[in-house]
Amino acid sequence: MTGVWVLLGTLVVAVVAGLLLKARNGRVRSAKPAATPRPLPAPVADALDPASAVTLVQISTTFCAPCRHTRVILSALAEKTDGLHHVDLDVTEQPEVAQALSVLRTPTTLALTPDGRELLRVGGVPKAPELLAALHPHLTGIDAR
Numbered sequence: 001m002t003g004v005w006v007l008l009g010t011l012v013v014a015v016v017a018g019l020l021l022k023a024r025n026g027r028v029r030s031a032k033p034a035a036t037p038r039p040l041p042a043p044v045a046d047a048l049d050p051a052s053a054v055t056l057v058q059i060s061t062t063f064c065a066p067c068r069h070t071r072v073i074l075s076a077l078a079e080k081t082d083g084l085h086h087v088d089l090d091v092t093e094q095p096e097v098a099q100a101l102s103v104l105r106t107p108t109t110l111a112l113t114p115d116g117r118e119l120l121r122v123g124g125v126p127k128a129p130e131l132l133a134a135l136h137p138h139l140t141g142i143d144a145r
Contacts, residue, residue, distance in 0.1 A: 054139060067088075
C-alpha cells in the first residue's frame with residue numbers, strides 16, 4: 001500500500017512541476033535594473049544593430065529543438081517590424097557568454113537597446129503578440145508590412 005502512495009505522490013509532484021514549467025515558458029519578463037551595468041560579452045556587443053531601436057538576441061545551442069521554432073518566430077517578427085533586428089547566437093562553444101548573461105536555458109531571448117541595455121528577456125519559445133506588445137513602447141514605429 002505504501003508503494004501506491006509513493007507512486008501517487010510522485011505523479012502529483014510531476015504534474016505540478018510540468019504545469020509550472022508550461023506556465024513559465026515564453027513569458028516576457030522585464031529586465032531587472034542593475035545597480036552597476038555589466039559590460040556585455042563581446043559576441044553579444046558585436047551583434048547589436050546600432051540602426052535598430054531594439055535587437056533581439058536569441059541565445060541558442062546546437063541541438064536545441066525549441067531554438068529552431070524561436071528562430072522562425074523572431075525572424076518573421078523582425079522582418080515585419082520597423083526598428084527591430086534579430087540575431088541568433090549559438091553558445092554551444094561559448095558557455096561563458098551564457099554564464100555572463102545569467103542564461104540558464106535555451107532558447108532565451110534578450111531585447112537590447114543599441115547601447116546594450118537589457119529591456120526584457122524571454123525564457124523558452126516566445127509568443128509573438130505578447131513580445132510585440134512588450135516591445136511597443138521601445139520601438140519608434142511599429143509597421144506590420
